[in-house]
Amino acid sequence: MSFNIVKKKILNTNNISIENIYSIFSDLSTKELNYSDIYFQDKISESWILEDKIIKNGIYNIDKGIGLRAIHNKITSFASIDQINLQGLRKISTYVKDISKNKKVFFKKKILRSEHQSYYNFVNPLNSIPNFEKLDLLHQIDKISRKYDSRVSHVNACLFGAYEYILVVSIDGVLSADIRPLVSLTVSVLSENKSRREMGTNGQGIRGTYKYFLEKDKNGISNIKKIAEEAARVSILNLFAKEAPSGYFPVVLGSGLPGVLLHEAVGHGLEGDFNRKKLSVYSDKINKKITSSLCTVIDDGTKKEFRGSISIDDEGTPGQRNILVKNGILKKYLQDKFNASLMETVSTGSGRRESYRHVPMPRMTNTYMLPGKSTVKDIIESVDYGIYAVSFNGGQVDITSGEFVFSTSEAYLIRNGKIVTPIKDVTLIGSGIEVMKKISMVGNDLFIENGIGICSKEGQCVPVCVGQPTIKINNLTVGGTK
Incomplete structure (x- = not known):
């Protein structure tokens, strides 16, 4: 069904034929193209x-526009144009032809849907x-956040929506x-108590419509109320957080958003381009042990309506x-077609790009x-003195060293074995x-x-999701202010 809709929207409307x-x-x-x-x-x-x-x-x-890529050995030629018509397509095709020698290459003479x-x-x-309901939704966010606590002084919110058609021919x-x-939907709340000010941020996103934010659970609580109150809760909580200790001790990472550490510290290191170039700490480690035996890590583009999901990647390979x-x-690296061919393997449906202006890469x-068998209670009780990290607000990772x-x-x-006080910084x-x-x-x-995750790599941003169960790390360096 989507194919016929997209074909009409992109090709037929712009007088471009197969x-x-x-x-x-x-x-x-x-040309001598791969x-x-x-x-x-x-x-x-x-x-x-x-x-x-x-x-x-x-x-x-x-x-709207077209991106055309040609690969000769390890050299990629790419051109794009911010219009969709046959003249523009022919124009950018003349640019990419210049990279290679006059030698014929096999071409499948039948394009297969x-x-x-x-x-x-x-x-x-x-x-x-x-539109008036969109504005009302934002005003509701403001009222809900301020009603949560009188110390809430500022509320900002952003409602974003996008709808795109893509067509890939190779x-x-x-x-x-x-x-x-x-x-x-992203909400930021600033709270004040005497001279102290703290921020709380929360957001959610899906591959769906704005109606998701207005939906209510079995208790009659809407998603916008949950999003707004969570931002306000974190803001108020941090008003009374103590200074964090420094040292080397056990750290418990909560479920959900702390999976961003897994995404950054492990996921990027498993992308095919870094491993083909031997730049990753995980290079040449297929079938070798790289984590605790308790860990099974999945990258899944097939989860229904999740922000990071893709029915096809940006090279036309089905999501996997x-x-x-x-x-x-x-067990494997994340691969696009280009890096997979050079590493003598196959694409994992991970070739993604920000737009027609960019070349795809493994993402x-x-x-x-995947979950284990321990309860959260057992994990917390196993720690004599340590940190329980529930959410992150930023970080940096070196892919080469990890x-x-x-x-x-x-x-x-x-x-x-008990959670005693909130801490900050x-x-x-x-x-x-x-x-x-x-x-x-x-x-x-x-x-x-299923939040508002954006993954940045080489200047390109794509939507993603992260997740994990609660995990215990035996020892980790913690920097605090105490």
Whole structure:
């Protein structure tokens, strides 16, 4: 169904035929190319921004264009144009031809339509509710946040929606299409108590429509109320957080959002391009133990309506569920077509790009660790003195060494097996490959955070999700202010 809709939207409307594309590839195939593909994208997006009870911004954006890539050995030639028509396609095809010698290459003379399963609906979120309801939703956020506690002084919120059509055609015969909805809601709350001010931030996003935020659970509580009150709760909590200790002691990472450490310290290191170039700490470690045997790590682009999910990647390969690490043993790297071919393996459906202006590269989708058998209560009680980190607000990772630095947005001190007080300004420092080996307990409470995750790599940003159960790291360097 999506194929016919996208074909009409992108090709038929712009007077481009499959025969025209065949002609472009036939021309390119007179060169010594290993591979070539054409990426069409037609995207609309909007954002509505509230600052302290006032709608400060309403932005609507249209972005469409074509990206054409040709690969000769390890050299990639790429050109893009911000319009969709046959003249523009022919124009950028002349640029990419210049990289190679005049020698014919095999070209499949029949472009095959690729069927795939979709993991989200095709409803345009921008039309899912009227504009006045979008503004009312933001005003409700402001009221809910302020009602939570009188110390809430400032509330900002951003409602974002996007709807895009993509079509991928490649010289090896692939013809795939997708329609991708995406919405998100982000809330930031500032609270004040005497001279102290603290921020709390929360957000959610899905591949769906704005109606998701208005849905209510069995107790009648709406998603916008949960999002707003969580941001306010963290803000108020940190008003009374104590200074964090420094040292080297056990750290418990909570379920859900702390999976960002897994994403950064492990996930990026398992992307194919880093390993092909021997830049990752995980290079040449397939079928070797890289984590505790309690750890199984998944990257899954097939989870229904999750932010990081993809029915197809941006090379036309169907989205997949990839087991990266099984019981501590490294099983595979995330691959796009280019790096997979050079490493003599196959694509894992991980070729992603920000837009038609960018070349695809191996990227994560929804990355998480499978649950274990321990209860959260048992994990906390096993710690005499340590840190319980519930959420992060940022960090840095060196892919080559695996070393990371993360700061928490919500954390607690554990003493004698009990959570005793909230603490702030906690910094976690370590090496991904070493920390993963120190995991001694894995909880049974897996939660995948369908939040507002954005993964940045080489200047490109794509939506992702992270998750994990509660885990115990035996020892980790903690930087505090106490």
